[in-house]
Amino acid sequence: MFTTLIDVDKLAENLSNSDWVIVDCRFSLDDTDFGRRAYDDGHIPGAVYAHLDEDLSSEPVTDNGRHPLPSSKTLQERFGRLGIDSRKQVVVYDDKNGMIASRLWWMLRYMGHEAVAVLDGGWPAWQAARKPQRSGEEVNPATTFVGSPRTEWLVRADGVPDAVLLVDSRGPERYNGKNEEIDPVAGHIPGAVNYFYQQNWLENGRYLAMDKIREQLLAVLGDTAPTEAVFYCGSGVSACVNLLALAHAGLGNGLIYAGSCSVWISDPALSVEK
Secondary structure (H helix, E strand, O other), X not given: OOOOEEOHHHHHHOOOOOOEEEEXXXXXXXXXXXXXXXXXXXXXXXXEEOOOOOOOOOOOOOOOOOOOOOOHHHHHHHHHHOOOOOXXXXXXXXXXXXXXXXXXXXXXXXXXXXXXXXXXXXXHHHHHOOOOOEOOOOOOOOOOOOOOOXXXXXXXXXXXXXXXXXXXXOOHHHHOOOOOOOOOOOOEOOOOEEOXXXXXXXXXXXXXXXXXXXXXXXHHHOOOOHHHEEEEOOOOXXXXXXXXXXXXXXXXXXXEOOOHHHHHOOOOOOOOXX
16 A cells, blocks of 8 residues: 555556556646646546646635635545545646645545555656556546545644644745735744745655655654644645655654635734744
């Protein structure tokens, strides 16, 4: 069972395995139809497509951010439509080193499905290895996904002030409030430290060695137990990369403030730091 990362060769060996489900999560905030077009042009054979706005988000249930977390019932329906059940090994990928795919990775684990891994290097690594690809839309036979949410992994806005450690997963420019091109208010939640999610991989998009990721994360965590650290970002997407890194480094499961900055700044009573 693969539970954090998987390499290109291992996935290629299992393309014909009926107990594996591959999900393409490519997406662009600047062009929300880009991922679907890219998938149609070429994808890993057998992969189905999941859209960040339409499949990995929903109408507000747990929060009112840009990418609200779907309800457990909605997640069960969507995972079943993708062909995922308890027997399936799931592999998710994108073209952003897992920045979008890690959201689906986290949501499946949140619903109790452990057999899910992010493709190390994603679509660029698959292409660089000259692995096969296919165009057009593909679908899996619908199945029944059974799972229940691990609500203890979620932190709501009213619980943020009580967090032992807050970790802002955005880039330093956004964390410091110097360059905010997405949210209307710049800055970070008071008291948060910064650990940019892109620190988890090399220039070629491959993730750092497990020991190196562990070293970096422990430097951020300090005396805080990983299970008490609350990660957030702009809208609960890229923070999942750090949760993936935490798990891959053998440090367990952190917490997430899924609403993140997009919810925090919507309340004028809540302050931000720069």
